[in-house]
Amino acid sequence: MNAAIDAIEAVMHAAGRGDAEAPVRTMQSVVRSGKEDFVFVVMPGVWRERQAAVAKIVSNVPDNPLEDRATVQGVAVMLDVATGSPRLIVDASTLTTIRTGAVVGLATRLLARSSCNVLGVIGTGGIAADLVEGVAAVRRIDRVLVNDIRPMVAATFAERIPFDAEVVNDNDELASRSDILITATSATDPTISAGAVQSGTHINAVGNFSPTGREIPGTVVAASTRYVDDIDNAMEEAGEFILAASEGLIPQGADGITGDLQGLVLGKVPPRTNEDEITLFKTVGTALSDVAGLAAAAVAAEAEDLGVVLS
Missing domain, CATH: 3.30.1780.10 (ornithine cyclodeaminase, domain 1)
Structure with missing residues (x-):
């Protein structure tokens, strides 16, 4: 990784x-x-x-x-x-699973607070293990909180990963206890409620890449500093931003995004500016x-x- x-x-x-x-x-x-x-x-x-x-x-x-x-x-x-x-x-x-884990790891290294040690994962399908590995490569993770719409899949995942892991059946509770949150589902509607994310959280939104679906609600998107892996692809597919803009919560198009992963790497885009800031990284994939x-x-x-x- x-x-x-x-x-x-x-x-x-x-x-x-x-x-x-x-x-x-x-x-x-x-x-x-x-x-x-x-x-x-x-x-x-x-x-x-x-x-x-x-x-x-x-x-x-x-x-x-x-x-x-x-x-x-x-x-x-x-x-x-x-x-x-x-x-x-x-x-x-x-x-795809390995490079997505690596992209999430790089974004987490650039955006998450250095003190983060609790990782929350909503959606424990085939890609989840690599996402956890990517984050663990750049932050010292002491505990992993997991949930999935399939309880047995979540339980099996928690037993399989080499971390102190706990199944948390309520997504809002999971999000509120997480320093870093990963959503990796095919959900078309938000997986968490508006007030679930705490100050200082870094979110990696990995799942749904439909312009009409989203894992993160518009109010959380609006409260976050927003980044993507590729701005052009995100304008076509990142429902989190497209829908939040249509609701008037963030500016339309690229104006609603702080920057992309390349800009962060090159130092052309500002990263997190304080410990209380919520950062949101949306990946829809880039070649x-x-x-x-x-x-x-x-x-x-x-x-x-x-x-x-x-x-």
Whole structure:
């Protein structure tokens, strides 16, 4: 996880120099009768210094866990810019969970109070373990509070993670006791109430990436200093900000966001300014983090002779 966090920080610096870039991703949806929409996403990006051209292709099917299938599935490919040959092909779900954990870890390092030691997690699905690992890589976590709409899933998660963990069945109580809060659900309506978040909390909103859905209520969004991983993607998909703006709680568009992860890394965007400030980081995904994750994975695979060599 530390290598992934370092790689994402490095690609943000590279993007600042014009050496790495990622266009807005392409997303399409297909209506399915009686079920949530099928969502198909293509995310390209390049990192010239590492001679890497990357494309991740994924599907998102929120009701898949009901049939014991992963919510996110797909593949990611890194091409060698010098030869055009595929250098690495990996499972997109694995890449997504690890790089999202790393993105959340980097954002937490830049925005959370240094004294934070209680982590709250709402939503304990397949990505949650990497999110916890990402935060624990940058802050000393003494206790993890967890909840999920599936009580047994939350209980199993609490037993499995290597932390002092407690299942808290009420999301508002969980949020009020957390220094750092992660929401990682497919909920379309807020998972917490307006007054649940305490002063000084850092929130990582990871779940729902629909412009018409949100995990965090508008009043909490308005009370927070707001950051995203990618402003262009957030303007299309971050329901937390889009809906809060439509309700008149925050300014419309990019004016309602303090800055992005690249700006934080480069020192162009102000981080937390005091201990009482609530900071909110919304991640909807950016291909730059996929580029970084694949570049780091390629180095590890070649150094440790992992995987199957394609010729």
